[in-house]
Amino acid sequence: MHRNDHLALQRIDRLVRDRLPPALHRETAPVTIEAWEVPDEPVLFAEAIRQEYAPFAVGTEWGKPWGTVWFHVTGRVPDSWRDVPGTRPEIVVDLGFDGSGPGFQAEALVFRPDGSIVKAIEPRNTAVPVEGDEIDLWIEAAGNPSVAGTFTFAATPLGDKRTAGTEPVYRLRRLELGLLDETVWELQQDIWTLRGLVEQLDPDRTRHARVLAALGRAVDAVDPDDVAGTVAAGRAELRDALDAPASATSHQLTAVGHAHIDSAWLWPVRETVRKVARTFSNVLDLMRTEDDFVFAASSAQQYAWMKQHYPELFERMRRAVAEGRFAPVGGMWVESDTNMPGSEALARQFVEGKRFFLEEFGVEPLEVWLPDSFGYSAALPQIIAAAGSRWFLTQKISWNETNRMPHHTFLWEGIDGTRVFTHFPPVDTYNSDLSAAELARAERQFAEKAHATHSLVPFGWGDGGGGPTREMIAAARRTADLEGSPKVRLGSPAQFFADAEAEYAAPPVWSGELYLEYHRGTYSAQARTKRGNRESEHLLRAAELWATLDTVRTGATYPAERLRALWQTVLLHQFHDILPGTSIAWVHQEAEATYARVADELREIIDTALRSLVGEGERALAANAAPVALGGAPALGVGAAASAPAVLPESDGDGWRFRHPRFDWAIDARGLVVGAVDLATGRELIDPAHPGGALHLFRDTPRDWDAWNIDVEDGALGTVLEAADEITVDGAELVVRRRFGSSSAEQRYRVDPASGALEVALRLDWRERQKMLKIAFPLRVRAERAESEIQFGHVSRPVHMNTTWDAARFETVAHRWIRVAEGEYGVAIANDAMYGHDVQRAPGSDGGARTVARVTLVRAPLFPDPEADQGAHTFRLSVLPGATVAAAVAEGLRLNLPAVPLQGAREVDALLELDDPGVVVEAVKLADDGSGDVIVRLYEALGSTRTAHLVPGFRATGVVQTDLLERPIAATALRDAAGDAVRLDLSPFQLVTLRLAR
Structure with missing residues (x-):
């Protein structure tokens, strides 16, 4: 930009910074303020207004961390303010805001005397409309401690109410009546739009020069001594610049009002309830004056909170939904993580979310809305389709630290082959304020610009809430058709997706998980x-x-x-x-x-x-809820308890051995696994120079985002904890005790009598800081890939690091098991509560390759919880050599759904029987409609086409295939029900829900 341009912009900025704000309100008038501090947790409006209030003055401190103060504000609009053209009265509030964004500091909700809600007060939304001449308002102010400084990742006591202190953290700076000059406000919006546009335009092009000249003329037209009298002239100088139309080939943005509200984060769940009320009330207030404004909000849970705690507000939301202006999106109970929830849990996110929206509003969202979750399971496309949804949106993958995703609009293909139309907003934020810089970035980064013209921009203050503001709406209107800017239209997500899908008939395909190269x-x-x-x-x-x-x-x-x-x-x-x-x-x-x-x-x-x-009886029984036989009990039934003899540890002079008919396990004097012989093949799986069961302690000091991130550099800064303090035998268990740093661990080895798997039960007293603990199993297996259980199947990830995409997956997620295999020979490592894994290839002592599989146990980040993971933990793992995928599935189920011992009079036949171990029953329940029909959800688990027969253990009068919400669909797996058996023809990883009528 040329020097003269900088000088011109300095004059414009001076007007905006110093001249216009004092003129925004032509006059101000005081109000009467009284206050009452809530002793502990927040109270309802009806209780708050019954308390004794004391006079309160602007300039006074208020609000202990996480505390609440109610202000009662009364007054009258001066008679001289009535019917002044171009003005309107409003209450203006500054709770003591510190300059950081909304949602991360003090907030307030404003009530009328009858308990109905007016709107909220936020750092970027400080005005409250005045209704009539008399003022009588109740303001519930939340003293949520500011987190403006916590993103330095320093440990803070403010995240725990018990250590947050009781001294006031805010000072009321302003609470008064103001007479808003609407023309001054409009000029502020004109200048903000054009001033931002200048920064994006080529300084050598005509448009840049003309916009800059128009801004200069506007500065000249506004007399600092008479802003109110000359501001209209300033606006007139900008008219031509604002009226110049955009190019016919300009990028088209659908601007959707939004406020991503974390259901908990740097605040507790109870505060989220109030944040949602504040944000939704702001949105409804905007809708009074902005007819084409559409607001999209996900998370049925947040709507349910409004129904429970703010019924008057919820009824207003219901009307806005019916008008198509308040758009439920996502169709999930919350914006959940998608890596760690189990199969049925992720399905139930959609079942409960969609059912709520259908029951309350008669609306079924078709777009899945997860802008901020930390990576996306490869099972999600099939779950989305099974829930009856069509589209998927996220922005988070733009946070990748190594590789850039090549697409913004594409088809995402899941493990079963299901494809879902997907969009990543190229604006790279879900909290846009519709600035010229953000709009230009959306157009510049849109990867599909050669084939498509549309992208979506979610605008509004989010994370901690706040939502869209009147300034953002003004920006959208000014950029609807503005030369040098993408075109912006206010609209809904459904409108965007329908248009984008119609425009782009053959988008590219991305297959497999959307792995976030960050937040591992x-x-x-x-x-x-x-x-x-x-x-x-x-x-x-x-x-x-x-x-x-x-x-x-x-x-x-x-x-x-x-x-x-x-x-x-x-x-x-x-x-x-x-x-x-x-x-x-x-x-x-x-x-x-x-x-x-x-x-x-x-x-x-x-x-x-x-x-x-x-x-009632004394027979020893075992109840087995797993879809495989366990503990002597049939799958999904109750049988006689098993009584297989325990495998006892034997001392051999150098250590101990567990001798099982299938495997021979050796543990040395350090309490480490130095031998694992598969007696069926004679294969030794452990290199004694690289023993298994060792605890690996790493430094854990990520560059940023402590609890979120693991950095690859810290993976080279580890110590193997080999020394044992004590080894004893306790029945069938070998007990190894270790101390390290300020912590201690007890490892109990035993061998499962049925499978021969080596189990490791770990009791940990963890007292380290900024450290990470893993348990390692180096194996004499040259694996090309590691298979990891996810929802309704598994994924295979390369073990090598040939590409930057491979190298970036140095920590991955799995559910109950992982499996590494050399050819057809595999070893499964199962767990009962862990998710983080890393699998690497390393040289063996004999020169051959080995595979090192590690399970991450605990970490010790300082931010946002400085006490994270401190204290006692229990973990249980198992190692099963010679494991097929089906055996890995069974081992994971054994650890997580062990047969439950009980006494009774009789065994109980299974509710269902399946003849194929590659088909897993995930859930059995009664139908949600109260009909008494039995719902069975199952899936093909091995990744291959198969035919299975299901036999109900009750008289079924009919069977139909349904979606996740138990609505009949065209049969894709259900073939026939000959006699008592139901035949299923399943494709790889296919998810099927059946309704069996009784």
Whole structure:
């Protein structure tokens, strides 16, 4: 840009900074303020207005961290303000904002005396409309501590209410009446749009010169001594520049009002409820004056909170949804993580989300809306399609630190071959303010510009809420058809997707997972939260199965509402900053307590159903909720308890051996696995120079985003913990105790009598900081790929690092098992609560290649929770040589769904039988419509076409194939039901839901 241009812009900036703001309100007038501080947690409006209030003055401190202060504001609009052309009165508030964005500091919600909501007060949205001449407002101000400084990643006590302190953190700077000069405000918006445009235009082009000249004339036209009297003349000088139309080939942006609100993050869940109310009330206030403005909000949970806590606001939302202006999107219960939720859990995100939107609004979102989750499972396209949705949107993959995704609009293909039309907004933010820089970036980066013209831009303050502002709407209107800018239209996600899909008939295809090359630490941070999720998912499975069997066999009442409420609780905690372990301490403390309550209630449901089924008696039984035979019990049934003899550790002078008919395991005097012989093949899987079961301790000091990230450099800074402090024998277990740093670990080795797998039960007292602990299994297996269980199947990832894409996947996610194989010979490593893994190739001591598989146990980040993972943990793993994929599936189920011992009078036949171990029953439940029909969800698990026969253990009068919401669909797997058997022809990884009528 030329020097004279810089000088011209300095004059423009001076006008905007120093001349216009003082003239924005022609006059101000005081109001009367009283205040009451809530002693502890927030209270309802009805309780707040019954308290005794004391006079409060502007300039006074208020708000302890996480505290709430109610302000009662009264007054009257001066008579002289009535009917002044081009003006309107409003309340103007500054709670003590610190300059950081909305959602990360103080906020407030404004009520009328009848308890109805006016709107919110945010750092970029400080005005409250005045209704009539008399002012009587109640303001619920939240003293949420500012996190403006916490992104330096320093440990902070503010994330835990117990350590956050009680001293006020804010000072009320402004609360008064102002007479808004609408023409001054409009000039501010004109200049903001054109000033931003100048920065994006080529300084040697005519358009740049003319816009700059128009801005200069506007500065000249506005008299600093009479802004109100001359501001219209300033606007007139800009008219021609704003009216110049865009090029016919300009990029087209659909601007969708949005506010990504994290259901918990740097604030607790209870605060999210209030954040949603503030944001949604801001949106509804904007809709009073902006007829074509559409706001999209995901997460049925957040709508449900409004229905429960703010019914008046919810009814206004309902009307706006009916008008097509408030658009439910996503169709999920929350914007969940998609890497770690189990198969049925990720399906239930859609079942519960869509069902809520259908029941409450009669609306079914067709677009899946996950702008901020940390990578996307390769199973998701099939789940999306099975839920009846069509489109997918995210922005997060633009955060990749190594490779840039080659597409913005494409077809995403999942593990079963399902393809979903997908869009990544090239604006690279889900919190756009529609600035010229952002609009230009969207056009510049759009990868498909040679074939398509449309992209979507979500605009509005998000993460902590706030939403769109009147300034953003003004920007959209000014750029609807503006020379030098992409064209912007206000619209809905459905409108964008329909247009984009129609325009781009043959988009490129991306196959497999959308791996985020960043935030890899989310697979392992906050291990207790992750354990709570894993246990809850499997307890829910068992509770539904046994309650269904109890209803079918005995006529017991199915606890549908209890189970649905428990599912919704678990689904909430799969939000992408709770399950990944990236929230403040308060959130994770609550999550752990909630999981404990969920487990207690589910065990009570399970116990009630099983006692009803087996009756009173003393027979030793085992109840097996897994789809494979375990513990002597049939799949999905109750049988006699197994009594296989234990495999005892034997001392051999140098260490200990576990001798099983299938495997011979050797453990040395350090408590490390130095031998694993597959007796069926004679194959030795362990190189004694590289023993298994060793704990590897790494430095964990990421460049940024502590809880989120693991950096590749820290992978070279590890120590192998080989020394044992004590080794003892406890029955069938070999117990190894180690101390390191400030921590200690107890490893208990045993061999499963049935499978011969070596189990490692680990009890850990973790007291390290900025460290990461893994358990390693180096194997004499030259694996090209590692198979990892995901939802409804598995993915195969290269072990080598040939390309930058391969190298970037140095930490990956798996559910209950991984498997590495050399040819057809595989070794499975299963777990009961972990998700993070890394698999590498390394040289062996004999010169051959070996594969090192490690499971990440715990981390110790400082931000946002400085106490993350500190304390006691338990983990359970197993190593199974000679494992096929089917054996790996069974081993993962054995660790996560062990047969439950009980006493009773009788065995219970299985509810269902399947004749193919490659087909896994994922869920058995009664239909949501209360019909009593049995719903069975199953999938092909091995990645190959197969035919299976399902035999119900009850009289089924008919069977149909359905979608996830239990609506009939055209049969793709269901072939016939000859006699008592149902024939299924399944394609690789196919997900199938069946409704069996009773």
